[in-house]
Amino acid sequence: MNTATAAAAPQQAPPPAPRPGLRERKKQRTRDALLRAALELFTARGYEQTTVDDIARAVGVSQRTFFRYFPGKEEVAFAMQDMVEAHFMTSLRARPAHEPPLEALRRAVLDCWDSVREAVASIAPLELYLRMFRTIESTPVLLATHLRRSMEKEEHIAAVLAEREGLDVDADPRPRLVVAAFSGVLRVTGRLWSTGEDLTLDGLRSLTVRYLDQVGPALAGTWRTPNDPNRTDAPAEHTDA
Incomplete structure (x- = not known):
């Protein structure tokens, strides 16, 4: 196919990105649930009063599962x-x-x-x-x-x-x-x-x-008003001799 023909040919749209599989979607849902539970506990109970166990328990997973998604409380916060x-x-x-x-x-x-x-x-x-x-x-x-x-x-x-x-x-x-x-x-x-x-x-x-x-x-800019006596650039008052 020459250049002119190629230019005239309709451009094909790129193939759509593959949708994440069931396993990836499940993992994303678990991560999102842990994140949401952590924010709810941090804001209601306090960051220092909330443990990783509390977050995992709120989602119904183990502490080990939590650490698959986040290294610790700071990262989820x-x-x-x-x-x-x-x-x-x-x-x-x-x-x-x-x-x-x-x-x-x-x-x-x-x-x-x-x-x-x-x-x-x-x-x-x-x-x-x-x-x-x-x-x-x-x-x-x-x-x-x-x-x-x-x-x-x-x-x-x-x-x-x-x-x-x-x-x-x-x-x-x-x-x-x-x-x-x-x-x-x-x-x-x-x-x-x-x-x-x-x-x-x-x-x-x-x-x-x-x-x-x-x-x-x-x-x-200059912050002081023109009549501010503390302005160093204010003109000196004129006095008659």
Whole structure:
């Protein structure tokens, strides 16, 4: 077949991806059930008061079965966050190349929240995921782990931004600085949201957008009012001799 004929021939759609077999679906259901039970127990009873045995018993499986799916309590506590962060990284890599780095991060996190609802809901109610977010913020051992994991994630994001912009992340400080500012906003808004009254995903999204939109003016602008006597750049008052 010559090139012209090939171009005119109808393109065949790629074959559909094979559906997971019965065994794989059963394993996924078991993992999802363990994850959902863990979140329910962590948010109702407390993370430190919940054991692996409690989680396994809630699903009707053995402790040994639990460890087939999760190395321990910490991993199951952050499993949903791992999934959300994976969606965020996918969104970030898909952002148009012309977007400035901070705008790409902003758009990626908004795209992530738009797309992740269905993925979260396939495992556990969205409300339960949000309650677990608050549990992490209010549990010292989980918060410490969350901050450590956030630092590791920041390095990953900075490397992706540097590659996106054609920079050497170890030679140019800008990727790490932008990611530090972005991650700081997420930490501040997460803490404020978890102690506020609007405990919905839309509430978290709205608060985050409002704070992200203030990053540029906050870093570059002057905060004091023109009449503030403490302003070092305020013009001196003119007095007659």
